[in-house]
Amino acid sequence: GENVEQHPSTLSVQEGDSAVIKCTYSDSASNYFPWYKQELGKGPQLIIDIRSNVGEKKDQRIAVTLNKTAKHFSLHITETQPEDSAVYFCAASSAGGGADGLTFGKGTHLIIQP
Amino acid sequence: NAGVTQTPKFQVLKTGQSMTLQCAQDMNHEYMSWYRQDPGMGLRLIHYSVGAGITDQGEVPNGYNVSRSTTEDFPLRLLSAAPSQTSVYFCASSYGSGAVGYTFGSGTRLTVV
Numbered sequence: 001g002e003n004v005e006q007h008p009s010t011l012s013v014q015e016g017d018s019a020v021i022k023c024t025y026s027d028s029a030s031n032y033f034p035w036y037k038q039e040l041g042k043g044p045q046l047i048i049d050i051r052s053n054v055g056e057k058k059d060q061r062i063a064v065t066l067n068k069t070a071k072h073f074s075l076h077i078t079e080t081q082p083e084d085s086a087v088y089f090c091a092a093s094s095a096g097g098g099a100d101g102l103t104f105g106k107g108t109h110l111i112i113q114p
Numbered sequence: 115n116a117g118v119t120q121t122p123k124f125q126v127l128k129t130g131q132s133m134t135l136q137c138a139q140d141m142n143h144e145y146m147s148w149y150r151q152d153p154g155m156g157l158r159l160i161h162y163s164v165g166a167g168i169t170d171q172g173e174v175p176n177g178y179n180v181s182r183s184t185t186e187d188f189p190l191r192l193l194s195a196a197p198s199q200t201s202v203y204f205c206a207s208s209y210g211s212g213a214v215g216y217t218f219g220s221g222t223r224l225t226v227v
Contacts, residue, residue, distance in 0.1 A: 001173070006156075032214055043118075043204050043218035044157070089156060093214075101147055101159040101172050102216065 002027040004092050006105025014113050019080055021108045023090035024072040030092040033066060033073045034102070038087045047088075048075070077110075085112045116140050118219035120205050126225045127195040135190040135222050137205030145208040146188040147216070150174065150201040157204065163188055195226045 003026040013019045025033075031052035036044035050057045050064045050073065057064050061080075066073040077084055087109050091102040121136045139146065147162035159172030163182040177199060179191040188207075192199060202223050206216040 034214075034216070036218075043220045045218070046215065049215070101162045102157075103173075104149075104156040104158070106154060106156040 002030055002092055002094075002103040004090060004103050004105045006090050006108060008108060009106065010109045010111070012111040012113055013080055015080055015082060017080055019075075019077045019084070019110055021075045021088055021090070021110070022072060023074070023092075023105050024070075025092045025103075026071065027092070027094070028071070029094045030103075032093045033064070034091050035062075035064060035075050036089045036091065036104075038089065038107075040086075044089060080110075080112050082112050082114065085110060118205055118207050118217050120203075120219035120222050122222060123220070124223050126227060127192075128227060129195060129197060131195050132191070132193050133195065135192075135203055135205075135224070137188045137190065137219060138186050139188075139205075139207040139217075140186065141207060141209070141217070142185060143207035143209050143217075144185065145210065145216075146182065147172070147206050148178070148180065148188070148190045149204045149206065149218075151204060151221075152201050160190065160203075192224075195224075197226045200224060200226045 006023045034049035037047045038044045061078045063076040087107045089107050090105045093102045118139045144165045148160040149157040151157045158174050161180040163169045202221050204221050205219045208216045
């Protein structure tokens, strides 16, 4: 089955700086890669996703890049703000495959220092 | 439009008791799933459904049963609770296959003593 590794487990950055979280996956059949943000006491919220036929996708201060050859994808947050503090999860799945579920990384606790 | 609604929010069970975690969505999503979240483990898939009457096992299905009699509801049953099932449980639903665009509920925190 799929295995998703996520690094780092904790990331502390100064407000206004950029943050990068990296993930690798093992199954070459995976073709859908979402990122979720989870605030304390809440469920994960989808913030951006990318499909394997796209190398990069941006949404305001958030961007995701995908390298299919190397099987890794990254989340980039620019101009970080206090409200960006949360736990971020990457995930992978085979959209259209027989098994319909996400395999998650173990999460990155992002701390924005004022 | 309430999205994905989970009840209860908190529950304490004694070992051996049974209970059902409820999940309902009002977005007419075909795809629904259950995950458990444990510290340092991320979220792991328990069971999923690709439509009414169709369910399948995920990564950690032992000790849990599901059914999908309607599009809206996807309950998770614990037949005989064990301390190892202490966790936070999340239900999610999606409009498309491959877990595309999954929307998560706010979770049920379950403690088994």
